[in-house]
Amino acid sequence: MQNKIEDQGSKNAYQNVKDIKLYINGAFVDSKGGSTFENLNPFTNHAINQVSEGREEDIKLAVDAARKAFKQGPWGKMKLEKRMEYINRIAEVIDEEIEEIAYLEALDTGLPISQTKKMTARAAENFRFYARMVQSRLHGEAYAVDDEFINYTIHKPLGVVGLITPWNAPFMLETWKVAPALATGNTVVLKPAELSPLTANKLAEVIDKAGLPEGVFNVVHGFGETAGAALVSHPDVEAISFTGETVTGSVIIKNAADSLKKTSMELGGKSPLIVFDDADFDRALDAAVWGIFSFNGERCTANSRLFLQKGIKEKFVDALKERVSNITIGNPMDSGTQLGPLISKEHAEKVKGYIDIAREEGCEVIQGKVPEEYSKGNFVPPTLLLEAGNEMKSSQEEIFGPVMSVIEFETEEEAIEAANDVKYGLAGYVWTNDIKRGHRVAQSVDAGMLWINAQNVRDLRIPFGGSKASGIGREGGHYAMFEFYTEAKVIHVAIGDHHIPQFGKKK
Numbered sequence: 342m343q344n345k346i347e348d349q350g351s352k353n354a355y356q357n358v359k360d361i362k363l364y365i366n367g368a369f370v371d372s373k374g375g376s377t378f379e380n381l382n383p384f385t386n387h388a389i390n391q392v393s394e395g396r397e398e399d400i401k402l403a404v405d406a407a408r409k410a411f412k413q414g415p416w417g418k419m420k421l422e423k424r425m426e427y428i429n430r431i432a433e434v435i436d437e438e439i440e441e442i443a444y445l446e447a448l449d450t451g452l453p454i455s456q457t458k459k460m461t462a463r464a465a466e467n468f469r470f471y472a473r474m475v476q477s478r479l480h481g482e483a484y485a486v487d488d489e490f491i492n493y494t495i496h497k498p499l500g501v502v503g504l505i506t507p508w509n510a511p512f513m514l515e516t517w518k519v520a521p522a523l524a525t526g527n528t529v530v531l532k533p534a535e536l537s538p539l540t541a542n543k544l545a546e547v548i549d550k551a552g553l554p555e556g557v558f559n560v561v562h563g564f565g566e567t568a569g570a571a572l573v574s575h576p577d578v579e580a581i582s583f584t585g586e587t588v589t590g591s592v593i594i595k596n597a598a599d600s601l602k603k604t605s606m607e608l609g610g611k612s613p614l615i616v617f618d619d620a621d622f623d624r625a626l627d628a629a630v631w632g633i634f635s636f637n638g639e640r641c642t643a644n645s646r647l648f649l650q651k652g653i654k655e656k657f658v659d660a661l662k663e664r665v666s667n668i669t670i671g672n673p674m675d676s677g678t679q680l681g682p683l684i685s686k687e688h689a690e691k692v693k694g695y696i697d698i699a700r701e702e703g704c705e706v707i708q709g710k711v712p713e714e715y716s717k718g719n720f721v722p723p724t725l726l727l728e729a730g731n732e733m734k735s736s737q738e739e740i741f742g743p744v745m746s747v748i749e750f751e752t753e754e755e756a757i758e759a760a761n762d763v764k765y766g767l768a769g770y771v772w773t774n775d776i777k778r779g780h781r782v783a784q785s786v787d788a789g790m791l792w793i794n795a796q797n798v799r800d801l802r803i804p805f806g807g808s809k810a811s812g813i814g815r816e817g818g819h820y821a822m823f824e825f826y827t828e829a830k831v832i833h834v835a836i837g838d839h840h841i842p843q844f845g846k847k848k
């Protein structure tokens with residue numbers, strides 16, 4: 342354990358976390374320019390540590406190392422079984438260090454530790470899952486054409502891929518990209534979010550400990566406009582997989598166009614949860630509360646718009662008010678904490694700004710209470726925006742915090758129309774005991790992922806991603822393998838003497 346952590350759970354635990362370097366070509370190094378930036382604890386706003394600030398020259402070194410590892414190093418030529426041993430070994434090391442990783446994640450992001458533990462376990466599963474997928478499912482097609490040809494496909498890794506990730510569930514979201522990228526045989530340069538560098542650094546330590554050859558995996562910390570942009574425009578980077586805000590995604594697509602890069606975009610959301618009068622009340626309530634207040638509400642698939650049918654609305658709102666007043670707000674390190682501080686002061690201010698807007702728009706604002714002792718943290722209490730209209734700014738824009746608009750509807754058609762009347766299309770949730778209606782509504786909501794009578798339970802075999810402004814492309818399952826991290830190559834094999842025109846041949 343590189344970061345000796347003593348005094349876990351106390352407000353001073355961060356004092357033991359080391360400064361962070363870049364991880365390039367199998368070594369932890371300072372950035373070429375030597376500059377660093379401060380990494381803050383969202384619970385106290387004290388500095389946790391200093392982080393090396395990578396820029397274009399560091400990205401170049403990382404890409405060169407990754408390219409060499411792919412072209413000349415062992416990774417590109419490694420036998421599948423050996424490569425999968427490495428991938429499974431990464432999962433084992435994550436399991437061995439799960440407590441420390443979960444701790445660092447909670448420290449860096451303010452996410453409650455009970456949730457970061459589950460996310461870390463999922464991160465290990467991301468590697469195991471892709472080891473299994475690549476071994477069993479990365480297959481090609483073959484077609485016989487009479488007795489003249491056999492045409493077949495193989496799926497080749499792309500080369501160096503650039504992965505750019507957000508701060509809201511950093512370790513889980515980074516590994517969700519790193520695992521398929523490496524398992525399919527690519528080499529990687531990761532540019533993690535500048536607001537949450539601790540577990541990206543830990544991932545470099547994990548991969549180092551797992552013994553991967555140098556240059557296969559590299560991490561360059563730094564800011565989006567410098568390090569991120571340099572990764573996007575580097576000509577030797579074949580593809581960029583990005584998770585983050587919709588506006589950033591659009592900038593990245595434009596910048597990637599010059600070097601004709603493939604891109605995958607997992608972007609923002611404003612997902613509806615629709616509860617019909619006949620729904621299982623208690624389960625729908627649990628799901629609505631969990632779906633907006635887990636991950637501190639900083640969740641792309643959060644049900645930030647709750648549509649309640651008229652018949653149950655009053656009872657549901659009363660129950661919601663009670664839940665909101667009982668949510669345990671506190672130190673992310675306490676196992677009982679349900680809602681922690683948001684990632685940064687600026688982000689908390691942005692979220693509070695939206696609550697003010699909702700008030701001006703005519704919403705009744707109901708909030709839980711942040712204990713006074715936590716005044717230094719970036720807390721925003723769990724918030725309900727009652728009597729909201731779907732057309733309001735607070736119902737249309739992604740707030741990315743613990744804030745849910747509550748909107749009444751009468752008919753199924755009305756609910757579908759309002760659910761779709763938004764620029765995003767990431768996720769949706771439908772609660773009804775009428776199975777036909779459940780399917781009808783789920784099929785009509787414009788989003789990449791719908792759950793009927795369920796919270797956001799993931800099946801890693803299923804595509805993950807959104808439509809409209811929520812994304813382009815899908816990751817997960819075989820989608821990441823076939824549609825993003827590999828390229829199909831076709832081999833045409835003549836097995837007979839097919840006709841070849843004889844240009845220029847003397848008769």
Ligand SMILES: NC(=O)C1=CN([C@@H]2O[C@H](COP(=O)(O)OP(=O)(O)OC[C@H]3O[C@@H](n4cnc5c(N)ncnc54)[C@H](O)[C@@H]3O)[C@@H](O)[C@H]2O)C=CC1
Pocket residue numbers: 505506507508509514532533534535563564565566568569570573584585586587589590592593607608609610640641642739741767806807811812
């Ligand atoms: N659809 C999905 O799967 C998910 C989407 N998100 C979305 O992520 C957002 C929150 O994350 P943030 O970190 O605030 O997003 P962000 O877009 O500000 O930053 C994400 C990453 O992009 C980098 N970046 C920023 N500008 C860049 C540029 N010009 N070129 C290259 N890289 C650049 C940042 O440094 C960071 O690493 C929310 O909108 C949320 O909905 C979050 C989780 C999952």
Ligand SMILES: O=C(O)/C=C/C=C(\O)C(=O)O
Pocket residue numbers: 509510517639640641642643797799805
């Ligand atoms: O399960 C995943 O791969 C990604 C999940 C991300 C979220 O649920 C989120 O940020 O909402």
